[in-house]
Every structure is written in structure tokens, then in C-alpha cells.
Amino acid sequence: MATPFTLPSLPYDYDALSPVISKETLEFHHDKHHQAYTDNLNKALDGLAEAEGKSLEDIFATISTFPKAVRNNGGGYWNHIFYWESMAPASEAGEPSPELAAAIDADLGGMDAFKTAFEQAGVTQFGSGWAWLIFTDGKLKVINTPNQDNSLMDINPDKGTPLLVNDVWEHAYYLDYQNKRPAFLGAFWPIVNWNKVNERFAAAQG
Numbered sequence: 001m002a003t004p005f006t007l008p009s010l011p012y013d014y015d016a017l018s019p020v021i022s023k024e025t026l027e028f029h030h031d032k033h034h035q036a037y038t039d040n041l042n043k044a045l046d047g048l049a050e051a052e053g054k055s056l057e058d059i060f061a062t063i064s065t066f067p068k069a070v071r072n073n074g075g076g077y078w079n080h081i082f083y084w085e086s087m088a089p090a091s092e093a094g095e096p097s098p099e100l101a102a103a104i105d106a107d108l109g110g111m112d113a114f115k116t117a118f119e120q121a122g123v124t125q126f127g128s129g130w131a132w133l134i135f136t137d138g139k140l141k142v143i144n145t146p147n148q149d150n151s152l153m154d155i156n157p158d159k160g161t162p163l164l165v166n167d168v169w170e171h172a173y174y175l176d177y178q179n180k181r182p183a184f185l186g187a188f189w190p191i192v193n194w195n196k197v198n199e200r201f202a203a204a205q206g
Helices: 023-045 056-061 068-085 098-108 111-123 181-187 194-205
Strands: 129-136 139-146 161-167
Touching (some): 023 068, 056 068, 068 161, 098 111, 098 194, 111 129, 111 139, 111 161, 111 181, 129 194, 161 194
Antiparallel strands (some): 129 139, 129 161
16 A cells, blocks of 8 residues: 555646636645545554555455544545546546447436436435446446445445546535535536546446
């Protein structure tokens, strides 16, 4: 395990996702919140023998056996990296591959139905959390998770390979959308990094 963990730079400029997500929100979210999860993860893992030689993904597989600080901050660290990589400037976002589009049609009832389900997962997540598209048992599924949990964790009822996520913690959208979480979720689609989602889907299929 490469510790201490460090905060990766964003894969685009701070203003690259505007107007969907403002420069101010990205600066605040990445530089303050994600940095705090990074720092606190390193503190939580310091001297923890059971984490030696394990990746975060390995730790997530048995997260129920670790201190809660590892679950919260490990999830916060990992989920945010996955979130930043799930987005791209609208001009570089791409589109679903034929294989992914076919799976969305077969498993989720088509793109419009998928978008509705994904937005609803975000809207109905009580308090802070995440909306996800995952691949599980050979099919796509839309889920939500509370706090900093994800579908790689053994404590999560819906386990699978994450493909796409949106962050519904208030700090992800409050500067731009105030308390209008549905508006934020609806505005997300032009900046979905479909090129990355396609890559993840292909890898998940093996």
C-alpha cells in the first residue's frame, strides 16, 4: 500500500466543468474536502497492521473489520477520485459505447429511463451520499449509498463494480444550486465522462 496517500490533481482545470459546476465549487470541494479525507485517511491507517500491503479496494472488501475512520475517510478519498474521473468538459465527454448503450437498453429500459432512475437515486438518498451506476451479476444497476460508502465495501447491500457516480453531499452543489439537489442531478449529464464509463464497463465485463 502506497502510504501516505496524496491528493491527486483534478484531471481538468477548475473552470472546465462550468456552468454545470463552478470553479469556486471545484476549488472548495477538491482542495478542502478531498484534502481533508486524504489527511484523515492517513491518520486512520497510521500503525494499522491489518492494512499493511493492502490496496484500498482490498480494504473495502473487508471494511467491516476496520475502524470506522478507515471506512469514512477511505471511502471519501476513493469515491472522490472516482467522481472527478467520472466527469469531463462537455466538449470531451464522448457518448456511451454501442456495448454500454445496449446494456442500458436491456438492463435499465433505455437512456431516458436510466437518467430518471439515476437522478431519483440521488434525490432519494437521505442526507449525504452518492448515486451510482454499477455492474453486478452481469447486469447494470442503479443504486445509492450513504455517507462515503461504495459498492466495493462488504457492508453495502448492493455490491458490484462502480461505473459512474454523482456526489450528493451538499458541498458538491450548494454554492451553485443551493438546496436544489434535483436541479444539480439533472444538470449533470453534459459533463458525464462517457469515455471513462465505457472503459470501466469494458473492464468490468472482463
